[in-house]
Amino acid sequence: MKKILKLFVLVICIGLFVNCNNVQAQSAKIDYEKAKKYITESEKQWAEAVASGDSTLVQRILADDFIGVDTKGFQYNKEHEVHNTPEGPKYFKSNRLNSVKIRFYGNMAVAQGDEIWVRYSGHQLTGRFVWTDTWLLRNDKWQIVAAEDLIAPVK
Numbered sequence: 001m002k003k004i005l006k007l008f009v010l011v012i013c014i015g016l017f018v019n020c021n022n023v024q025a026q027s028a029k030i031d032y033e034k035a036k037k038y039i040t041e042s043e044k045q046w047a048e049a050v051a052s053g054d055s056t057l058v059q060r061i062l063a064d065d066f067i068g069v070d071t072k073g074f075q076y077n078k079e080h081e082v083h084n085t086p087e088g089p090k091y092f093k094s095n096r097l098n099s100v101k102i103r104f105y106g107n108m109a110v111a112q113g114d115e116i117w118v119r120y121s122g123h124q125l126t127g128r129f130v131w132t133d134t135w136l137l138r139n140d141k142w143q144i145v146a147a148e149d150l151i152a153p154v155k
Contacts, residue, residue: 030137036102038142039111039135043100047115047129050095055085061144063136068147071129093118098128107137116154128152 042061049057059082066078088095100113115129134146 030104030107032104035104035109035137035142039102039109040100042142043111043113043133044097047095047097049085050088050115050117051092053086053089055082058082058085063138063143063145066143066145066147069149071149071151091119091122093120095129109135109137109142111135114152126154128154 042057045054045057046061049055058078062078062081064078066081068076068081070076095115095117098114098116100111102109102111111133113131115131116126117129118126128151129149130152131147131149133144135142136145
């Protein structure tokens with residue numbers, strides 16, 4: 001039994017070592033300046049898609065296994081977001097990216113930012129979304145795997 005346990009621990013350690021080396025090797029090949037520009041532009045386009053209804057952008061930047069949390073605390077997936085994006089122009093006159101900060105962790109990036117929006121009607125006509133998006137480089141493509149949004153006062 002002890003030999004099997006030692007063998008199991010050895011296999012796990014080797015697997016972790018190989019995986020860490022693969023992530024480090026992949027990280028060494030990443031052009032972070034290019035990735036930062038791509039992520040920043042994609043975040044800007046996603047903000048604008050709220051008012052333009054462009055779901056093709058959403059289709060491109062969200063990973064198939066994406067999970068988000070909306071401003072009311074409900075989870076949503078890529079299919080839901082792609083389906084609902086064309087409805088945005090009914091409610092939003094505009095939505096624009098205000099700021100974004102991006103930090104890289106190997107093949108992952110965390111983007112945090114805020115957007116200013118204007119609605120056509122409702123109790124609050126202007127507001128600000130504040131969000132955190134987690135990006136993953138997978139199959140040579142940066143995509144969002146997780147997002148969390150909230151509504152905050154306009155600064």
